[in-house]
Amino acid sequence: MTSVWESVTVDAGDPARLARWWAEALGYQVVTEKPDEVEIRQSAERLPGIVFVPVAAAKESKNRLHFDLRPDDQEAEVERLVDMGARHVDVGQGDAGWTMLADPEGNEFCVLRQQG
Structure with a gap:
């Protein structure tokens, strides 16, 4: 049994703004935009996606x-x-x-x- 890579999730202070920035950087499009998550992909039917979710805490150290x-x-x-x-x-x-x-x-x- 194996898994399919669905998405990677990025914590963000402003998910919509950051999702749009990455969409422009990568040539992706916003495929889902809700208050608690914004997802971008190359196209609506193509995985994986990048999901941006809101967090209150600021980033404190280098990404893992x-x-x-x-x-x-x-x-x-x-x-x-x-x-x-x-x-x-x-x-x-x-x-x-x-x-x-x-x-x-x-x-x-x-x-x-x-x-x-």
Whole structure:
């Protein structure tokens, strides 16, 4: 017996705002929007989704789970995401092959170099 990956859930102070930010960043669409959860996916019928749920507590430390994005052009994608409201963060990664950013609520994610 195995499981199917349905979604990953992200705690958020403002789930609708953060879901829309990630939808724009990934080229996804909002497929469900309720007061207690907002879900984005590549398309309504395609899994997995990313579900954003409200929490009152602010983020306090580095994420234990994060997204890795692999664009065709790392430098251009980092610039685009920063222009959208992401910010550079240092979690001790040193001179790595990726750029660590944080979304508008401080959730870290990596923008990897292009393959090849």
